Amino acid sequence: MVSSPHAIVIPYPAQGHVIPLLEVAHALADRGFAVTFVNTEFNHARVAAADAGMQDGGRIQFVAVPDGMAPGEDRNQVVRLTILMEEFMAPKVEELVLASRDSGAASGMITCMVTDYNVGSWALEVAQRTGIRSAAVWPASAAVMATLLSFNKLIEDKIIDAEDGSALGDKPFQLNPDMPLMHSAHLAWNCVGDHDQQTALFRILNEGVRAIQVCDFVICNSFQEAEPAALSLFPNVLPVGPLLTGERSGKAVGHFWKPEDEECMSWLDAQPARSVVYVAFGSFTMFDRRQFEELALGLELSGKRFLWVVRPDILQGGAVHTYPDGFLDRVCAAGGQGKLVTWSPQQRVLAHPAVACFVSHCGWNSTMEGVRNGVPFLAWPYFADQFVNQLYISDVWKVGLKAVADESGVITKEHIAGRVEELMGNADMRERVEAMKKAAHESIQEGGSSYGNFDTFAEHMLNVIFKIAEE
Template identity: 75%
Template sequence: MASPPPHALIIPYPAQGHVIPLMELAHAMVDRGFIVTFVNSEFNHARVVAAMSPSSSPGNNGVGGLDRIRLVAVPDGMEPGEDRNNLVRLTILMTEFMAPAVEELIHRSGEEDGEEKITCMVTDYNVGTWAVDVARRTGIRSAAVWPASAAVMATLLSFNKLIEDDIIDAEHGSAMGKETFKLSPEMPEMQSAHLAWNCVGDHDQQATLFKYLVKGVLAVDQCEFFICNSFHAAEPGAFSLFPKLLPIGPLLTGERGGDKAVGHLWQPEDAECISWLDAQPEPGSVVYVAFGSFTMFDRRQFQELALGLELCGRPFLWVVRPDIGYGKVHDYPDGFLDRVVGESGGTGRGKLVSWAPQQRVLAHPSVGCFVSHCGWNSTMEGVRNGVPFLAWPYFADQFVNQVYISDVWKVGLKAVKDEEAGVITKEHIADRVEVLMGDAGIRERVEELKKAAHESIQDGGSSHGNFDKFVEAMKQA
């Protein structure tokens, strides 16, 4: 009799930027012969099901109509209506509420007819502190996934050195006297105030997050594999420092099987934006503007962005999320919608959507630059499609990603706040867009990086080989 297929339990951190790459990883493992059970928080499970493509129905276990992955929900410990953008509180509650539910799920697996026993766990590093303990107690193999850049992971793995060199405080990880540092001669200069844990919440929340992330460093040492959504040519210095961290990317985040969204929590996506892009007369003419699932602007900065897009005089596709505090109609500058967008919402040179199929948008020949918050998924999507960036980070790891975009790869420009005005001004936005659209050097470099990204995931590429090693190890009993 043939051996039963391996059964992987995949656990993302409960935020869209983590669910998306781990969902794509799940599909890639199914491609290699795995059964996959994908564990979301109850809150995000409901959002993923709601965002499934029309060819799917909530009654099946597939995602995007592919019928390949079993979706399971567990509680995250937060109350209905509680702010799940409070990542520190969410992180703390996961250990208490998600861990026992996942452990019970593993113990129960294989009990029903036709269901295979869970044989391995692939966990987001950010839930690794408890998930790896669950894997050890239940006797299954484990691997950790770092869904952000290797450079940010390198700062975490170097926390002892950062403490010894008086870069950060040992107790709460906050920046000390030295404003900048380099982990090695091959790594770029970074700002201690821009370390990921120093860019989330207030001081107490940052200290709590730092301690949690440091525990994660110790937890992932117990994992057999430690993989990340990057590629060697993008961050050779970080991979040289920590060769145990294996790049398997860039993953095709956000899409699979044509127009089927993978793992998106915001919905509905506006498919009309693709036909709008098709109608643009010139290739490389459109400014694409999207700031991910967390970025919030105050009213003044929001209006300055709108006026900057108007001032640049180019067609633009702007993703304006529907959540509270961002993009209410009355927050637009007076007359902006009539002047730039048009009364029908899409007949002018500006197109506003609540969410977009970003992979398809960035792959479209009409798109000429990407105004981005520098989230890692967006960064990798821009790179793999060869689109220059206007880099505008908001929090967490995004400031380090901006350094790579503008200073290391040199495939984009930084959006810089005017200290006197207190905002990134409309004039600066329009000027940066114009420079990006006309800079042949930036376009040449982003094309070279795009080529390296695609080579890494082809047969014979470094990421492809690392993924082969990973899946073969996880298949072993």
């Protein structure tokens, strides 16, 4: 006899995926589910060291499994990591599901699986083999998911190559008349690594498209008012966002670095309203030395106060970052123009009244957090889905400006300073992003579209309990 629902939740092993999947786990726990959250051993250790949301009163059981990579191996090799996961993680996950049936644990047997779409087809195959209900979570935009679900159309229209997904020319295309013009070179799989990596990722994503056709539900971290055209293409994909990524009850959730909470917040508390440029490029973005220095000098040249998140591994090739001569003394000394931290509690930062704009890599979590807090963007994409996200920020929603490189491929200090000045003085843009903030908040309140969609999803996962009990 099954007494309660028990979900096993599996994120893709990258911070931008662990954070939203952990919020899905918490939201299921809020609705009475027991949850087993499966991280790789490497990421489990990082989240534990950052004290990032693993103390939740016992509602969620955290389990670590091997990812197949060697100690010290670069986990930013996303294609290699994805391939190894199937070999090393799939058997462990299947063991967890089967063992739950005989364990006698208070959480009971695992009754459903909620997996990151990007984990790969193996997770949904485990769910099929073990006879449990399954759902896929797309933690990025509905527009990017639409490109994946439109593989056949893109191939038929000769936008991409059928074998490797590479761009066939540079002809822009639209999936829907109300969606922005896209370029095949900026599709997610064409913006990761070299050609071999792009080809491998295209094939992995293609397998994922076929796999999700057998799962019971697909949800995504977006909301109806943000992407109505993209969502209209695939009405079976339910938007449940914007998920409250990054924070729960004042505590960071799922972070790989320990946020410098007090330093960030006390510094912001001392700044005037809408005076600070917040600069953060997520957990993957890397710069070469010249671009890093141009960014530093551009922030200084703007004359605006700034809070800049500088990860220890932000320079390419593992180089130790060095700032322009005299920069730290001129700008970052006590009482100076800027504040540098290695990581921040981003949700709290963006909600702070001192923050005026957000220089961002356009990762989807960051995009939703900026929108949810009504902060305009300087959009500076780096890889994967971020180029499509930038189109929405600058061209569809018109809540940000695009950072544009010069002929040498560098975004110059003069351009950065000019864009910041333009952003902070644009009242129309501020009005538009405030309207999006209002729509985002309404969607996740009781009675809102995303709130109702999550309830529908949870109820569907719950219904399997009664089916199993009857059998």
